[in-house]
Amino acid sequence: MNEQKEQSVKWWQRQWTETTKSAITKAFFPKIQLKLRLNATPKFTAIVTGHGNIKAYLHKYKIIDDATSPCRKGSHYI
Numbered sequence: 001m002n003e004q005k006e007q008s009v010k011w012w013q014r015q016w017t018e019t020t021k022s023a024i025t026k027a028f029f030p031k032i033q034l035k036l037r038l039n040a041t042p043k044f045t046a047i048v049t050g051h052g053n054i055k056a057y058l059h060k061y062k063i064i065d066d067a068t069s070p071c072r073k074g075s076h077y078i
Contacts, residue, residue, distance in 0.1 A: 024050050 013032045028048050038044070046052030059067035 022049075024048065 009032060016026070016032055017030075019026075025048055042052065046054050046057075051057055055064065055067045058064045
């Protein structure tokens, strides 16, 4: 890795580490990696970011009335 790219990655990592946002995403990806290969499906992205067609998210914005799963065990996932 050339020096400029290396410095950019260090800066990016520092910004990522210090931010108070994206706690859920940071739990999955604590380090910046330039060659990360994921099959980022819509469901995976929704779960990692906490946005999308997740019952807890839909309930938060009053799109649905109940955030629990049909089995009533309290699941907040898709």
